[in-house]
Amino acid sequence: MKVDRETLDKMAHLSRLHVEEKDAEKMMEDMSNILNWVGKLNEVNTDGVEPLTNMSHEFNVMREDVVKTDISKEDALKQAPSKDADFFRVPKMLE
């Protein structure tokens, strides 16, 4: 499978990444290679096989509706690259 420029630009936009012009050719090639490699799996006959959505074979792993706190605001904000006293700060987003 060949990743063309349009696909590359679309992927970049969806992940909000900027791709340097000089890197574009190399990236398309790398992405194509990855897809081809994974594409090998398409050769396996999966007729009648239910899609696997979870790696464990468990089901109904649920929790009761009980409140527990695992992180404080202070600790959470500590991890952030940009913050003020109460908020995480991100580059200006306008809808």
Add this chain to the structure above:
Amino acid sequence: MLKESIRDKYKVVIGLEVHAQLSTVSKIFSSESVSFGGSPNTNISVVNLAHPGTLPKLNKKALEYAIKMGLVCQSKISRYNIFDRKNYFYPDLPKGYQLTQDRTPICIGGYVPITLKDGRQKDIILNRIHLEEDAGKLIHDQDSVYSLVDLNRAGTPLIEIVTEPVLSTSEEAAAFLTEVRQRVRYLDICDGNMEEGSLRCDANISIMLKDAKTFGKKVEIKNMNSIRYVQKAIDFEIERQIEEVERGNSIISETRMFDITSGKTYGMRAKEELNDYRYFPDPDLSPVIVSEEWLNSIMESLPLMAYDLHKKFTELYGLPQYDAQVLTDSKEIALYFEELCQRTKHYKAASNWMMGPVKAYLKTLTNKASEIPVRPVILAELIDLVEAGKLSFSIASQQVFPVLAEKQGTSALEVAQQLNVLQESDTGSLMPIIEEVINSYPQKVAEYKSGKKGIIAMFMGEVMKRSKGKADPKLASELLSKKLEVL
């Protein structure tokens, strides 16, 4: 305003998406509290912050709440459930995706019946009800360089109720929302408060010429935080679209916001990006299988709904449709009335009490508590006293009821005695006198039966005389007419 003749050329197609915030105490895939009005970023967890290596785990109650809503809407409940990732990159969800149900919505199909003002009924067909997580809030106007992120709301459990495009007027939309709000409130799965955003509605609206084969381009309207605004926004949007098409313009498929002050919808300036959510099953959550046994236990836990009580009030208690409608409007009133009817058999009188004195009293209360201050057993006692003729209705409602509301727990009879308002006569002591009078004047009775109704005054005078003035005139007159009618 559009001319009727122009409007009549078009058919309006509306579909609604209603988000209801489930009233669990913790979030849908993590354990932090769901509570509102707290300071920013206090209800957060490592899961919702998307810290590496953390895993989501489904809140069982959220799933059960969604199933409850599906059951009362006659939806089919999905027995095998997975969650999907809806991928988008935006800071309101640090994970980079929203967990939702794309492939296996917990509830499939179903319908919600509505009644319109002209009495017409319609079933609003549902496409699905699915579970998903809410996103955080972004604040754009407090900082010139940054947007601020508050993740308190991120991960709050929601159900999204999606209708088929089967509505055709704003009135139908309002009736549908009213019914949905009543159902979530009766089920106690959501507080139904639109102003505070616990119940939110988006509307997809398109118009088409009546003989057209394909739907027009649909426009999505957001930001309507009351049923009245939903109605206004839909009405405005229908007119706008018809005017555009009449002018020869085409409708752009877009999202528009409703502006409360102008009553208009406006398109969002940023160009519509091509959304590509790349849904795929979330591999971190295990599938949920709803067994027959589990489903049955949820079904058994369903409370009486407004329509159940409406049916009971009309069929079992013989109340008029109107009474049943008013009494079931709020769950608190309906359940109170239901308990009242376990204590008194004077159902219509009880209904009149609820819609009259009780409602009036609740309106005078300044605090928002909708709790009725007189216990059903006491109110039933008061109603029975009035019905037995021991107390006049006006004295009972204006003098006795307020005292009972103040002094909780005292009996109605005690209060009436203390106020010295009990009438001396009752049915038991009046009936012999009435019978005596009737028996004494067979000639007059015959005249009455032949149509001379005015003669009842003579009987009344006689009854008052023989009771030495102690008879309650209202009761005596009622008993007398009843007696004469059945002769």
